[in-house]
Amino acid sequence: MRLKPLMKVCQGIVGQSRSFGTSPAASQTFRKWYQQLWTTERTNLPPYNHFTQIGDPVLRQQAAVVPKEHLDSPELKAIVERMVKVLRKFDCVGIAAPQIGVSLRIIAMEFKGRIRKELPEAVYQTRQMSELPLTVFINPVLTVTNYTKLKHPEGCMSVRGYSAEVERFEGVKLTGLDQQGNQSELALSGWNARIAQHEMDHLEGKLYTDHMDRSTFACTCWEAVNTKSGRVEIPFYK
Template sequence: MSSWFLFSGLLFTLSSAKMTLQRFLAAYRSFFFPSPVKPPFLHICQVGDPVLRSPAKIVNPEQISSPEVQQVMIQMQQVMKRYDGVGIAAPQIGIPLRILALEVTPKRERELGAEVYAAREMSSLPLMIFINPKMEVLDFTKVVFPESCESLRGYSALVPRYKAVRLTGLDKRGEPLELESKGWIARIIQHEMDHLDGRLYIDLMDPKSFQNDAWQKINTHQGRVKIQFYEK
């Protein structure tokens, strides 16, 4: 009887070890050889991805209520929140459609300080999603400020933008939507509209101002710095 229990225990141990090994190998394959993922992504595409350099397509108004288009907008919101962004365009999650989202929460003033907030003419904006947006320049005065992009993560440069613009389009229900803005929100609009036309801020920047935003940290730590793509 004791021999039977010992034999059964050995079989159980071997079986458990086999299952543990199988789980380990599955996790290893998943990490180092992940299965292809199709857009819309839950991450932001990086420069080099052809979708960022191709003009986005107009959304058929009859398709706005479709599950596919609605899902794109849901994931745009999720990704913008995940990356703590103020704007996002559908191509940034791998979908070449003319959809953009904007949102500037009040916490920006606390993060940047009242002085910087005022100097950049920043203001809060509730979440707004524009489908098939069109932009009209209201004030052709060019304003130059540092600008960055989650599709070129870790870098920034000085970029000139028009001071005031009007954005029109359709909302997520297909109803007409309009926004007149100036200052920083106008800059965000122009930045996201560029994404829909296959442009990036590096196409408009002052080349000499282009920088890695961690350059001081790199010098302070004598180059021993790990620049992460995603921290959260």
């Protein structure tokens, strides 16, 4: 089947669960019953409907190139659709396939115009933000076009609840394939260039914490922690 070779290159590390029984059945040997207590069960396989979190080995792997013969496969389309679904479900601006447990070179970005209304105008201008329609790249390649570096706060849905200042190049160009498998090219600057660099890092097994100014690393809800006497939860679902 076409599913097997594609999934072989994008297998993620899945969680383990233990099945604790009560006592061995009469027909079972104690040894077989004991082994069942520690059997690894594969549940909730990727592509996930949530973001993988720092510590998951899939975020530290170099993602595999999507084979040409699978570019028009229903399995690949399903992975891209799940990425877009999770991107919008968590209301973020970028996602890479490893963030849903799939180690393939795919990214998706979207910066909606309404975000401007949610931010102070000074922040929007200083960070050089601009609207970016939904953009998907398969097997993307990034080229720096402006080597000026800008330093701004950056967060990641795979490092939930924290942020830090990170230096990124001001301008980049992405080349690769779009959702239909056609060759595509896109020049980006400012904040959108930052999004592209952030997502490309994921494909190399890197996180923003590898580049951050460590002195600025902070919990995004530290004030709420103090106000609510520590009774604050960081959700990993939505």
